[in-house]
């Protein structure tokens with residue numbers, strides 16, 4: 001059988017078209033694979049949206065931690081009570097976002113300012129007297145002091161629990177991989193500020209759901225002890241911190257996508 005010039009042209013054209021289609025699909029599959037595997041800002045932002053773009057309702061919670069008293073043992077029990085409330089609140093959302101992820105309860109390591117405190121998260125990773133969340137051992141260290149109030153504890157505990165949620169979603173590890181690849185320290189600092197702004201927003205969502213009266217009170221108060229103002233700080237400014245807390249409290253979880261917020265709101 002011999003082919004006419006027209007038939008040859010058709011065969012050549014369709015083969016070429018076929019190759020283009022295969023190449024196109026291949027490139028897209030490879031790109032989505034790369035997006036998932038390699039650290040990128042887009043991947044971090046996608047993970048964040050998996051948490052914040054949800055239609056899952058928070059369950060009704062009757063959160064009654066122990067009665068507040070001015071001693072560290074009681075305050076620790078109060079903080080642990082808060083953790084149970086927060087687990088109950090967030091489990092359905094995280095389960096849905098992760099297709100059945102299991103939210104574990106973070107440990108509370110409470111210290112009185114002036115006392116010794118063992119290194120929890122590695123040398124250089126923590127400053128004396130500053131509360132933090134350690135993702136490595138899922139522990140929240142909280143510093144208490146004379147005059148430390150119920151509201152102070154709720155603010156700190158819900159903020160650090162926000163980091164626990166970021167850890168559960170995989171956002172923490174994605175961001176630390178991404179930061180290791182980035183050479184511009186300013187860029188890395190802005191990402192850390194976005195992470196912190198989101199923890200503040202999640203704090204607003206949490207406080208408003210489990211203890212709405214206290215959350216309401218915190219909006220009135222001016223001198224909440226959250227770091228800020230220093231441009232070299234890894235936290236947003238006081239004003240932005242406050243804005244994110246209030247936003248989470250008033251507008252809910254969907255408002256906490258700090259990864260797509262303008263830079264002016266996270267500085």
Ligand SMILES: [Zn+2]
Pocket residue numbers: 159160163196199
């Ligand atoms: Zn933080």
